[in-house]
Amino acid sequence: MDAMTFVLFGATGDLAKRKIYPALYNLFLDEKLPSSFSLIGLGRREISNTNFQKHVEESIQTFSRRSLYESEDIKGFLQAFRYESLDVNQLGDYERLRAAVEELETEMNLPQNRMFYLSVAPDFFEMIAINLHKSGLSSTSGWKRLIIEKPFGRDLASARHLNATLSRAFEETEIFRIDHYLGKPMVQNLEALEFGNPVLKALWNKEFISNVQITASETVGVEDRAGYYDQSGVIRDMVQNHMMQLFMMTAMQPPASNSPEEIRKEKSKVMEALRTVPKEEMADYIVRGQYESGEMNGHQVPGYTEEHGVSSDSMNNTFMAARLLVDNPYWEGVPFYIRTGKRMTEKSTKIVIEFKQEHKQENLSPNLLVITINPNESVTLTLNSKNPLNDGKIEPIHIGHSTKTEEVPEAYERLIFDAMKGDATFFAHWNEVELSWKWIQPILEAFDKNALALHKYPAGSMGPDAAEELLKKDGFNWW
Numbered sequence: 001m002d003a004m005t006f007v008l009f010g011a012t013g014d015l016a017k018r019k020i021y022p023a024l025y026n027l028f029l030d031e032k033l034p035s036s037f038s039l040i041g042l043g044r045r046e047i048s049n050t051n052f053q054k055h056v057e058e059s060i061q062t063f064s065r066r067s068l069y070e071s072e073d074i075k076g077f078l079q080a081f082r083y084e085s086l087d088v089n090q091l092g093d094y095e096r097l098r099a100a101v102e103e104l105e106t107e108m109n110l111p112q113n114r115m116f117y118l119s120v121a122p123d124f125f126e127m128i129a130i131n132l133h134k135s136g137l138s139s140t141s142g143w144k145r146l147i148i149e150k151p152f153g154r155d156l157a158s159a160r161h162l163n164a165t166l167s168r169a170f171e172e173t174e175i176f177r178i179d180h181y182l183g184k185p186m187v188q189n190l191e192a193l194e195f196g197n198p199v200l201k202a203l204w205n206k207e208f209i210s211n212v213q214i215t216a217s218e219t220v221g222v223e224d225r226a227g228y229y230d231q232s233g234v235i236r237d238m239v240q241n242h243m244m245q246l247f248m249m250t251a252m253q254p255p256a257s258n259s260p261e262e263i264r265k266e267k268s269k270v271m272e273a274l275r276t277v278p279k280e281e282m283a284d285y286i287v288r289g290q291y292e293s294g295e296m297n298g299h300q301v302p303g304y305t306e307e308h309g310v311s312s313d314s315m316n317n318t319f320m321a322a323r324l325l326v327d328n329p330y331w332e333g334v335p336f337y338i339r340t341g342k343r344m345t346e347k348s349t350k351i352v353i354e355f356k357q358e359h360k361q362e363n364l365s366p367n368l369l370v371i372t373i374n375p376n377e378s379v380t381l382t383l384n385s386k387n388p389l390n391d392g393k394i395e396p397i398h399i400g401h402s403t404k405t406e407e408v409p410e411a412y413e414r415l416i417f418d419a420m421k422g423d424a425t426f427f428a429h430w431n432e433v434e435l436s437w438k439w440i441q442p443i444l445e446a447f448d449k450n451a452l453a454l455h456k457y458p459a460g461s462m463g464p465d466a467a468e469e470l471l472k473k474d475g476f477n478w479w
């Protein structure tokens with residue numbers, strides 16, 4: 001891997017502490033960092049290099065899946081971390097930073113390969129890109145890359161504006177848009193499952209599949225993020241990015257090769273074929289909900305509008321289900337359902353493929369392929385089989401495989417490693433992001449105008465009844 005300087009905006013923030021430093025440490029333990037690696041952390045506050053290194057060490061101690069004692073040279077690792085104070089709005093600060101980066105490159109004999117990671121509030125993304133360009137930091141004799149956190153825009157127009165601004169300093173091939181769901185091992189495994197198994201590959205279409213259900217249910221409520229969440233809702237927080245990525249990865253056709261370009265091309269094709277939700281029939285496609293107080297694990301929890309920081313008349317969405325129709329020859333007539341929400345019965349992310357039954361028989365269950373992404377990873381196939389212990393009655397049996405997730409590298413570890421290698425396969429391409437916002441936009445507008453009912457659901461349930469109805473109308477039920 002190429003030697004590089006890693007420039008981290010938001011080095012004193014929550015994400016850096018909980019995810020980025022532990023990820024870098026685990027990569028270091030696995031000898032996956034370049035032999036010459038150096039990181040400059042940035043934030044407004046003044047911190048010495050020593051205190052910054054202590055902060056990184058404490059973050060690893062608290063949040064890493066592996067202990068500090070696993071390394072024989074933790075000091076050597078920490079010495080690669082330096083800190084500069086910088087206000088993202090001050091061009092002069094970037095000029096100072098440029099001098100510091102160049103000094104480091106000379107001192108360590110590093111090529112001018114620069115990785116810029118924007119782990120700051122999205123309001124700063126554009127300003128940083130502009131100042132990186134103006135200060136000359138993004139003009140290098142080596143490569144330059146930009147890792148950018150979510151959310152990528154608030155709607156179609158702002159996402160386009162942000163992308164246009166980033167494009168002034170970085171090419172599309174240099175931009176790595178993080179969607180941590182794409183870093184989850186089972187999500188990265190989807191393509192291999194779908195197309196690496198002739199038996200599944202042959203069945204992966206409208207001839208054999210009756211419907212697909214993608215669920216990401218969470219037990220947590222708004223937590224201490226009301227300021228952000230009340231402005232975003234589940235539609236921006238989970239649907240536009242994570243749920244749409246899961247949908248694309250499931251509905252795409254086999255790519256011509258395993259290259260990032262071919263995989264992303266197939267994902268974009270799915271989005272191009274995705275039917276726009278007709279405004280006048282919105283309720284047949286979309287259900288939005290908001291949790292009320294309810295019981296979870298034997299405790300009463302408050303409803304969304306009783307949460308700290310949320311106004312009592314908030315119409316924000318904390319649950320969304322949708323029916324997606326893909327107008328292409330492979331999926332015509334096969335509904336893809338997605339649902340996600342806060343304060344639901346269980347924490348679970350899974351994709352269920354329901355296969356068609358030749359003739360519906362009362363005693364036969366449909367064959368299901370269940371791909372569980374979270375909290376554990378597994379693949380299970382449900383088949384019908386006679387049970388000799390029950391008078392030969394036909395009952396569903398489950399054939400499965402599961403993985404021990406504790407030992408598997410975490411999403412941020414995989415994604416940062418890929419970005420350092422320059423592999424963009426599991427990052428969101430601009431086409432995908434733009435097409436996703438295009439599909440979302442009319443739904444956002446309907447939500448903003450309150451043109452769609454806001455269904456209440458009790459905390460601890462699997463969402464409003466209307467989400468059940470959405471499938472019932474098509475003759476299905478959620479698995």
Ligand SMILES: NC(=O)C1=CN([C@@H]2O[C@H](COP(=O)(O)OP(=O)(O)OC[C@H]3O[C@@H](n4cnc5c(N)ncnc54)[C@H](OP(=O)(O)O)[C@@H]3O)[C@@H](O)[C@H]2O)C=CC1
Binds near residue numbers: 013042045086088151
């Ligand atoms: N936290 C999480 O779990 C997740 C976060 N994200 C995304 O990651 C990004 C960062 O989130 P998070 O770490 O939680 O945010 P925090 O609020 O915890 O951290 C913000 C960081 O930005 C710095 N900062 C704030 N203002 C300025 C400024 N004017 N100039 C320079 N630096 C500034 C702060 O440092 P200082 O105060 O010293 O200036 C701090 O390091 C966001 O885009 C968020 O959406 C995505 C997924 C999960």
Ligand SMILES: O=C1O[C@H](COP(=O)(O)O)[C@@H](O)[C@H](O)[C@H]1O
Binds near residue numbers: 218349374
């Ligand atoms: O991006 C986000 O994801 C989490 C859920 O992630 P998971 O890996 O635990 O499934 C969600 O809680 C959060 O609101 C959202 O911003």
